Amino acid sequence: MALSNVVETPASGFNFENVCRNVALEGLLQGGQTKAPKPMKTGTTIAGVLCKNGVVLGADTRATSGEVVADKMCAKIHYISPNIYCCGAGTAADTEKTTDLLSSNLTIFSMNSGRNPRVVMAVNILQDMLFRYRGQIGASLILGGVDCTGNHLYKVGPYGSIDNVPYLAMGSGDLAALGILEDRFKADMEMEEAKELVRDAIHSGIMSDLGSGNNIDICVITKQGVDYIRPYQESEYKDKRQRRYKYRPGTTSILTEKIVPLELEVVQETVQRMDTA
Amino acid sequence: MFATQVYGDNGKMKEYHYTGPVEHRFSPYSFNGGTVLAVAGEDFAIVASDTRLSEGYSIHSRDSPKCYKLTDTTVIGCSGFHGDCLTLTKIIDARLKMYKHSNNKCMTSGAIAAMLSTILYGRRFFPYYVYNIIGGLDEEGKGAVYSFDPVGSYQRDTYKAGGSASAMLQPLLDNQIGFKNMEGVQHLPLSQEKAVQLVKDVFISAAERDVYTGDALRICIVTKDGIKEETVPLRKD
Numbered sequence: 001m002a003l004s005n006v007v008e009t010p011a012s013g014f015n016f017e018n019v020c021r022n023v024a025l026e027g028l029l030q031g032g033q034t035k036a037p038k039p040m041k042t043g044t045t046i047a048g049v050l051c052k053n054g055v056v057l058g059a060d061t062r063a064t065s066g067e068v069v070a071d072k073m074c075a076k077i078h079y080i081s082p083n084i085y086c087c088g089a090g091t092a093a094d095t096e097k098t099t100d101l102l103s104s105n106l107t108i109f110s111m112n113s114g115r116n117p118r119v120v121m122a123v124n125i126l127q128d129m130l131f132r133y134r135g136q137i138g139a140s141l142i143l144g145g146v147d148c149t150g151n152h153l154y155k156v157g158p159y160g161s162i163d164n165v166p167y168l169a170m171g172s173g174d175l176a177a178l179g180i181l182e183d184r185f186k187a188d189m190e191m192e193e194a195k196e197l198v199r200d201a202i203h204s205g206i207m208s209d210l211g212s213g214n215n216i217d218i219c220v221i222t223k224q225g226v227d228y229i230r231p232y233q234e235s236e237y238k239d240k241r242q243r244r245y246k247y248r249p250g251t252t253s254i255l256t257e258k259i260v261p262l263e264l265e266v267v268q269e270t271v272q273r274m275d276t277a
Numbered sequence: 278m279f280a281t282q283v284y285g286d287n288g289k290m291k292e293y294h295y296t297g298p299v300e301h302r303f304s305p306y307s308f309n310g311g312t313v314l315a316v317a318g319e320d321f322a323i324v325a326s327d328t329r330l331s332e333g334y335s336i337h338s339r340d341s342p343k344c345y346k347l348t349d350t351t352v353i354g355c356s357g358f359h360g361d362c363l364t365l366t367k368i369i370d371a372r373l374k375m376y377k378h379s380n381n382k383c384m385t386s387g388a389i390a391a392m393l394s395t396i397l398y399g400r401r402f403f404p405y406y407v408y409n410i411i412g413g414l415d416e417e418g419k420g421a422v423y424s425f426d427p428v429g430s431y432q433r434d435t436y437k438a439g440g441s442a443s444a445m446l447q448p449l450l451d452n453q454i455g456f457k458n459m460e461g462v463q464h465l466p467l468s469q470e471k472a473v474q475l476v477k478d479v480f481i482s483a484a485e486r487d488v489y490t491g492d493a494l495r496i497c498i499v500t501k502d503g504i505k506e507e508t509v510p511l512r513k514d
Contacts, residue, residue, distance in 0.1 A: 043334065043488075062514075067441060069486045172334050206514045210334045210488040213514035237512040241478040243471075245453075253460040 019136065043211025044076060045173030046087035047181065047201045048142045048153045050166045051194035054222035055144035055151050058198035059087045060173070060206050061231065062213040069213070073275055075230065077219045081106045083116050084145030085219045085226065089171035090158060091138035098139045102126055119145040119152040123162055131160025140170045146221050173205025173212040180204045195220065199233060239276075306358050306406045307332055310489030311343050312440035313354030314476060315412035316454065317420030321469045322499040324352040324412035325476045326440075327484070327511060329492040330359060339513065342495040343440075346504055347373060351386045351413030352497045353393075356440035357427070358406035365405050368396060386413035390423035390431055397429030404428050408439040413499050420499075442487035446479050453479075473498065477509055484512040 043064040048057045059076035062069055078086045078099035086102070088095025102125055106117040123143055130137055135158050143154040155163040155170065167185045169177035180201040189197070195218055205212045215231035310331040316323045326343035329336060344354045345366045353369070355362040372392060376384050384392070390411050397405060409425040424437035436454045438446035451457040453475055456464055476496060484491040494509040 064488060067488050069488060072485070208336065210331055210336065213488075213512075235512075235514065237484075237514065239481075241481055242474045243478055245478075247459070248461070250461055251459045 044089040044171030045177050045202050045205025045209060045212040046076060046089050046142050046171050047169040047177045047198050048144045049194045049198050050151050050153050051189045051191055053191055054146050054220060055153055056194045056198045057085055057087050057142060057144045057219040058202045059217050060202055060212040061215045061217060063092055064211050072214045077217055079103060080122055081117050083147055083221065084119055084122050085221060087142040089140045094137045094139040098137060116147060118147045118149065119143060123154045123156060126156050127160045127162050130158060135159040142168060142170055144221060146223050169201060173209030176208035177201035177205040309359040310441050311356035312442040312483055312490045313343055313356050313410050314438045314446060315354060315410045315422040316436045316472050316476065317422040318467050318469060318472055320418055322412040322414060322420035322422065323472055323476055323496060324354050325494060325496040326354045327480060327490045327492060328495055331489050339492040344495055344497045347389060348383045349503060350499060351389055351411060352499055352504060354410045355407045357408050361405040361407045365407055386411060386415055386421050393425060394429040394431050397425065401428055410437050410439050418501055441489040442483035445483050445486060449479055480511060
């Protein structure tokens with residue numbers, strides 16, 4: 001029925017329109033003495049572990065833009081479906097959009113078939129899309145989920161390679177995290193032990209790798225449901241400044257002033273606190 | 278991304294077999310991170326640096342301070358390429374000894390600054406990849422800060438930040454010590470205690486947002502009574 005139209009089969013062959021456009025843009029920008037904007041990478045540590053009753057995924061929360069920390073509390077564990085979550089490393093925009101696209105497609109599939117999607121389906125769609133773009137989409141993903149066939153943990157590389165493994169780590173801090181995982185992983189671990197193992201693996205990545213840092217997020221997926229703990233562990237380095245740096249109103253000099261009255265009435269007010277640490 | 282190297286200049290895919298000699302560039306420099314800061318007060322000078330030594334995304338050492346004591350009244354902070362930092366400080370130490378033996382007195386801060394400028398310019402065409410800041414007391418006992426670029430241009434300042442997080446620290450110092458961009462604020466002279474507090478706070482902020490700055494902060498306070506050192510922990514992640 002409509003199932004075949006739900007996930008559209010893309011046109012055959014490789015679509016490289018954007019590569020030609022990018023090359024042309026580089027030339028234009030170079031001539032104008034400006035460089036193309038560098039995409040923000042997440043410089044991450046992400047890890048996943050299969051345990052007795054489900055899957056545990058973990059990630060740090062630092063997003064870097066070159067050598068500057070762009071976001072101290074970014075969410076790297078993305079929702080795919082109620083039973084599948086995905087950790088993303090690599091270019092931040094790529095991981096966001098790829099997982100969003102995947103999530104939308106799987107939602108449509110769920111609605112059509114009335115079933116929770118299987119992890120293999122998510123993996124195949126991802127692999128298909130990433131291979132089609134020949135690595136131009138810089139997304140390294142860890143997919144974990146529980147479905148009717150059991151617990152699954154997959155690794156999807158930016159070129160479209162997949163790996164079905166019981167434990168893994170990715171990102172710039174992957175070697176540090178893998179050290180911990182290789183040492184302490186056992187098959188069929190208890191849930192609490194698995195959470196501690198993932199926490200320790202991410203912590204090791206945070207301490208050893210400059211691209212990872214701040215807090216640790218954990219996502220536990222079981223047959224009963226999902227426990228997305230954000231943050232599982234807050235960074236121990238909190239604001240220890242000795243002086244307050246507040247400015248009196250009027251400190252900034254006003255050069256000109258123009259007042260335009262607006263006719264508004266307040267319908268709803270929401271306050272969101274900034275993390276000013 | 279890696280895939281873009283597969284395409285040659287004309288847009289066609291590059292050949293996979295070996296087509297001839299390929300140039301591999303060897304860079305004699307590497308960037309080891311680190312931030313230094315110096316503040317001059319009425320009768321004191323503070324030179325502070327973080328103690329992290331990194332390369333790429335790895336950490337070589339968490340305890341490698343970048344302030345080096347030159348004389349009883351002068352401290353230098355060097356950040357950039359660690360190999361050049363070490364060699365440069367050895368050369369300065371040797372020259373200080375030579376001066377002491379020839380002239381029977383220690384070099385003053387101003388003299389060290391002038392000498393460093395000459396040493397750096399001597400390597401104009403293969404520079405020392407080092408960002409230097411000298412902090413100390415001048416002949417009158419007042420605080421002095423001299424900041425350098427890698428090839429020897431220098432000037433005397435009241436405060437200066439150098440190294441990887443310099444772009445983040447310098448505006449904050451401009452505002453808090455130089456009272457820039459503020460109106461109706463009393464221009465109080467900087468006391469030693471307030472300066473040390475400010476330096477600690479400023480490095481905590483730098484460690485939040487710069488990946489190359491962190492681990493610990495080494496502060497050297499230069500007064501007429503000598504040089505006092507203080508170490509404060511920073512973020513380690």
